[in-house]
Amino acid sequence: MxxxxxxxxxxxxxxxxxxxxxxxxxxxxxxxxxxxxxxxRIEIRGFGVFEPRPRKRGMGRNIKTGDSVAIPKGKSIRFKPGKDLRAIEVG
Amino acid sequence: MxxxxxxxxxxxxxxxxxxxxxxxxxxxxxxxxxxxxxxxRIEIRGFGVFEPRPRKRGMGRNIKTGDSVAIPKGKSIRFKPGKDLRAIEVG
DNA sequence: GTTGGCAATGTCGAGCTTGATCATGGAAAC
DNA sequence: GTTTCCATGATCAAGCTCGACATTGCCAAC
Structure with missing residues (x-):
């Protein structure tokens, strides 16, 4: 979609x-x-909730050099599926 | 919101x-x-992508009994923030 | 005003998650 | 219909986060 x-x-x-x-x-x-x-945060009853969340981790990697790179702090968005979406049963 | x-x-x-x-x-x-x-999956360029994902884990816990319960297989919805939402910098 | 979905609590484990880079497919814009 | 630009995929490593269960209170939805 x-x-x-x-x-x-x-x-x-x-x-x-x-x-x-x-x-x-x-x-x-x-x-x-x-x-x-x-x-x-965006809360839609029965659909889900978008929630901004701060990140803390800081460990990445460079494919080419194979060297580890520090990941700068940032934020993430978490989407919590609502009841209707949790209704997903055995697929 | x-x-x-x-x-x-x-x-x-x-x-x-x-x-x-x-x-x-x-x-x-x-x-x-x-x-x-x-x-x-729902892909909205610049906003994010909703992606249904099967779950595999199976270890939960009961607060009252403190007993471990098997998490029934199911699916989860992952929302991957697009570039615009990744623009979230130092909050 | 009423209903009931959602949050928080707490544990414990293991799978998921981020991040850079480069090529490619495909979504979006014209 | 064409072009442009963004998202994906893969890897490696450390960390983090969900997952359920049961109860209470709030607030979204009707």
Whole structure:
């Protein structure tokens, strides 16, 4: 599934041009990115929760040189699947 | 950020009633859930990638009894933040 | 206002995870 | 339809993180 599929979903819910739907998708992702970058978490009941989380590790490796490189501190985003997504049973 | 905020974002992109916006959000989450449950991964360039992943581990624990319990096989959803979200630097 | 999904707690183990680099496939933009 | 640009994959190593279970309280959702 790619952005176009999501745009199609929006078009189903609200008849409009594909361009408009794509704009909506872009705006959504933009808003979500903003929220996450802002440090806020996104909680959608029944779907999942996006949660920004600081990282601490610092050990990488260079394929070519095979040398270990220090990983600079940063943040990660964790997505916790909600109940509906946890409903995934024996695949 | 909760579902209402996302609905507001949609309303900004496409003037409509809050109910319609909420419907769009629900439809989106529904579609995404469907795709993930279907085993398909969602790839949004610049935002991130949702990827269903089978679990293998099998060691849990019971708080009360303190007894180890076998974790039933299942699946997990991994969200890989895209470049824009990796842009999170020193928080 | 009501409902009920989600968070936190705590343990313990093992698989998962990040990171750089280079080529390639494919998503996104034009 | 074409081009551009991003994500993936693989490796190695150390660390970290989920995973379930059971209860309580909060807050999202209706």
């Amino acid at each position: 790619i952005k176009l599929d999501i745009a199609n979903a929006i078009m189903q819910a609200h008849p409009c041009s594909r361009a408009t739907a794509l704009q909506a998708v872009d705006l959504l992702t933009e808003r979500m990115k903003q929220a996450l970058l802002d440090g806020d | 909760i579902k209402l905020d996302i609905a507001n974002a949609i309303m900004q992109a496409h003037p409509c009633s809050r109910a319609t916006a909420l419907q769009a959000v629900d439809l989106l989450t529904e579609r995404m859930k469907q795709a993930l449950l279907d085993g398909d």
